[in-house]
Every structure is written in structure tokens, then in C-alpha cells.
Amino acid sequence: MNYLVVRSTVLLCGFSAAIAAHAQAWPNKPIKFVVPFTAGGANDLMARAAAEGASKVLGQPVVIDNKPGAGGSLGAELVAKSPPDGYTFLISAAGVISNHMIKKSMPFKESDLVPVAMIALSxxxxxxxxxxxxxxxxxxxxxxxxxxxxxxxxxxxxxxxxxxxxxxxxxxxxxxxxxxxxxxxxxxxxxxxxxxxxxxxxxxxxxxxxxxxxxxxxxxxTWTTRISSYSQLSTATEQGFPEVKIAHWAGVHAPAGVAAEIMDKVAAAVDAAMKTPEIANRLKASGIEPIGGTRASFNQFVAEEKARLAAVVKVSGMKED
Incomplete structure (x- = not known):
């Protein structure tokens, strides 16, 4: 066998082993959730609930870092350009999808951020x-x-x-x-x-x-189900407007390159947080619906949102002011 081929194979195996070892050791220090909006809003409150529950599952503090500005793009850029080591994540919202559709330019590529977990929606x-x-x-x-x-x-x-x-x-x-x-x-x-x-x-x-x-x-x-704490209000779908389907949601996105094992652990931790009765009941009382789920289910949600919002942008000619 060619020496270079053997050497390349050995190096590749060594690199893969190093990634696997890193994922197994993760987390060994605090994790940061970057919220691209000011404190106190829906996105921030959902982020804090997820951080509270996830930190207990992961055994490390999950710290909230508010970085508002540019319709959420400032915080998103910070995370997109962060090292993919599993210690910095974005608390995402619909803007992580729609900003690339309507803004004239963006400081990072859409593929620089990867869906990890659904938290909840308002x-x-x-x-x-x-x-x-x-x-x-x-x-x-x-x-x-x-x-x-x-x-x-x-x-x-x-x-x-x-x-x-x-x-x-x-x-x-x-x-x-x-x-x-x-x-x-x-x-x-x-x-x-x-x-x-x-x-x-x-x-x-x-x-x-x-x-x-x-x-x-x-x-x-405007969502598909009634609000837990205000069930007397019917949905747009119930009133004959099924296309009116939209919510203020919060999820977790990672910089591209984070190990799949780490993202799976984050998704599982967030899912567990949303199923914790104390956290779930607190969110529901304020009008927020806890969701959670798997990394695969959040990827599907993001793909469906992207297709649906893109159709609205095209028909309306929606563009940045």
C-alpha cells in the first residue's frame, strides 16, 4: 500500500478518535446560550427556562448572554463565527431563517448555523x-x-x-x-x-x-393548537384561516462543525427541561408552550418553516427597509 495512503488513513483515524474523545468528555466547563434579543422578551424567557433545566442534565452551568441588535443578526453572527467546540450556542428564532431571505446582505452564511433543538413557542x-x-x-x-x-x-x-x-x-x-x-x-x-x-x-x-x-x-x-392558559381563544385554523400558522419560537442552533454527539446531548437535555413539570407549568402559565423533541424533529420544523416563509416572501416581495 502506498505510504502516503497509509499515513493519511492513520491521521484520519487519529483525528476521528480525537473528536470522539472530545465529545465524550464534553461538557467540562460552562456552556453559553447567546440570546440575540434583550432580556425579558419571549425568546429570552424561553432561553432561561431551557438553560435552567439543561444545566441539571448536563452537569455544568448554562449561562445566558444577551447580544441584541440588527434584528437578531448580531448575536447570530457571534455564534456562527464561534469555535465549534460545543460551548457556544445560539437561542434562535424565526429570523435565523427569514433574515437571509429579506436582507440585502448577511455577515455569515446560512449554513454556518446548524439546528440542534426546539425549546418552546409563544x-x-x-x-x-x-x-x-x-x-x-x-x-x-x-x-x-x-x-x-x-x-x-x-x-x-x-x-x-x-x-x-x-x-x-x-x-x-x-x-x-x-x-x-x-x-x-x-x-x-x-x-x-x-x-x-x-x-x-x-x-x-x-x-x-x-x-x-x-x-x-x-x-x-395564529398557531395550530389553543393556548394552554387561554384556551377560550380559538385558532385561526378553527376560524377558517389554516394558512395563518406562525409563532414566536425559540430553538438552539450551533456553529457548523460541532460534533453530532454533542448536539444530540444538547437536544436531549433541552427536551428533558421542557418535560420537567415545574418548568413546563411555569411556561404554560405565561402563555408559552414547551415543545422540546429530538434534533431530527427540530431539523424538520426548520425546513418546513423555511419553505413556508420563503413562499410568503416571494409573493409579498418582502425586502429589507
């Missing part, structure tokens, strides 16, 4: 001012069609979850809507409560206190 709720004459999604869509100028639908900017909700309602169901971009979900919520716009959508964890407090009127839940 269903989006379509809301209206408390004195709105329409009481459900069907009445809202019909009223928008009859309005001479249509209705104003507030969003948290291009590519935000409410922007996708509005575009789906327009393209799939003929709603007559003018998209009004605000700088944040808080601003669009304020506009709703002041009656300055006719509707928006917001994560259940944010909107439920305002709904139960009489400051907003809930029209529909």
Missing part, C-alpha cells in the same frame, strides 16, 4: 383595539375588505412575525391591509391600545396580560 395573537366592532378574525378580514382605504396593520418592522401574519392575510385571504412598520412590538402594541391602527399580532406572553386587562381585543391565535 403563539402569536392577532389583536385589535378594545372598542373594535369586529370580534374575531373572520369579521376583521371582512370589515377590512369593506373599508374604502382598508385597515392599518401594525408590525415590528420588515420580516417581523406580525409582518408575515399581515402578508398571509393579504395574499391568501384577500384582506385589505396597509402594513405600518413600527420600531418594536411595544410601539405597535401602544398604537393598538390607542386605537391608531386596526390590528397587529404579538406573542402570547406579551399580549395576554393586555387582553385580560381589557386593553386589547383578541381575534385569533
Amino acid at each position: 403563539p402569536s395573537i392577532i389583536v385589535a383595539p378594545p372598542n373594535a366592532t369586529y370580534s374575531n378574525l373572520k369579521e376583521f378580514v371582512e370589515a377590512s375588505k369593506k373599508s374604502p382605504d382598508g385597515f392599518n396593520f401594525a408590525t415590528a418592522g420588515t420580516g417581523s412575525t406580525p409582518h408575515f401574519v399581515a402578508e398571509i392575510l393579504k395574499s391568501k385571504y384577500g384582506a385589505k391591509l396597509q402594513v405600518v412598520p413600527y420600531k418594536s412590538g411595544n410601539e405597535s402594541a401602544t398604537a393598538i391600545m390607542a386605537g391608531q391602527v386596526q390590528a397587529t399580532s404579538e406573542a402570547s406572553i406579551v399580549s395576554l396580560p393586555k387582553i385580560t386587562g381589557g386593553k386589547m381585543k383578541a381575534l385569533a391565535n
